[in-house]
Amino acid sequence: MFSSIHHIAIICSNYQVSKDFYTDKLGLHVIKETYRAERDSYKLDLAIGSHYVIELFSFPNAPDRPSYPEAQGLRHVAFSVEDIEKTLRLLHEQGIETEPIRIDEQTKKAFTFFSDPDGLPLEIYQI
Template sequence: MSTMLKAIHHVAIICSDYPRSKAFYTDVLGLKVIHEVYREARDSWKLDLEVSPGVQIELFSFPSPPPRVSRPEAQGLRHIAFAVDDLDAAVARIEAHGVVCEPIRVDEYTGKRFTFFADPDDLPVELYEG
């Protein structure tokens, strides 16, 4: 039986500081802005960012969002992972912006290299080579 799901369309992230997170996802990670809108009734920004063709991150701001446990082993969504061709180059680019990456590890099952770092709200982000 085949799945009805075709692909991941987007991942939604609610940030605590919209300008800081917008700069992180556009300047540090290099994601392209698709659409940005201020929703006055909600006092909220919504920013659509292209990860790759057909895959987006929706970055939201809301007044006083409640904090959320975000460590990778907490219940719920564990982390977001981005595929990269050259992990060393990606880490160098991110660290050039003052972001600290964990030491590079190797996936024991696939042999692929990966690392983690945190976004401005301490949400775990992974870079996975391959």
Template sequence: MLKLNRVHHIAIICSDYQKSKQFYVEVLGLKIVREVYREQRQSYKLDLEVGNLYQIELFSFPEPPPRPSRPESTGLRHLAFEVDELDEAVTHIVSFGVEVEPIRVDEFTGKRFTFFADPDGLPLELYER
């Protein structure tokens, strides 16, 4: 039987590498693990650490097609980050000019959450612990 231990990484392709790098590092506060430019693919690859446990790989490629987002389409729906204090996290993100949806409550867990988007419109969620 297959035994999966945990999610190893999440890969995201961006349209404007510098803008997305700034968003994920400065706005979301992710730590840079490694950054490389792959000449043969004309692509940057930025490894970002999430909470000492997970990793996001941020890629740039020449002229990637846009991601269908609204209406929701088949595939990865969104990426959610757990936070200790949702109001504090929202205040931080909004201070960078990022639009955040109104806070909602999960009807099954009673936990608070909200959505916002990265520079390419990828839906991101903050979910309070």
């Protein structure tokens, strides 16, 4: 039925802060940035390499939503990395705090979590 996941949509509380986080700190590439005046809203299409992955939205007065790894609903967004230690160093150089590295009991692969500016849990998973 499905061939792949097309994208992940994220609504942020502060567009400029989140845009900086995802582009300048995490290194995602901007495909297209659109301001929709009728909604007073931005939509930022982001890619990893050539793969479209995230739509970053801003909406005025969007309500808060709890976003903890064990809350109901979307648990987290996970990014695959070749070298978790190197990725952690790069995140820490950007001032991004991370949890300690853990090992997945099933796959024996290393992973850890960090948060975006709105507290959305993000995971890095060594492939």
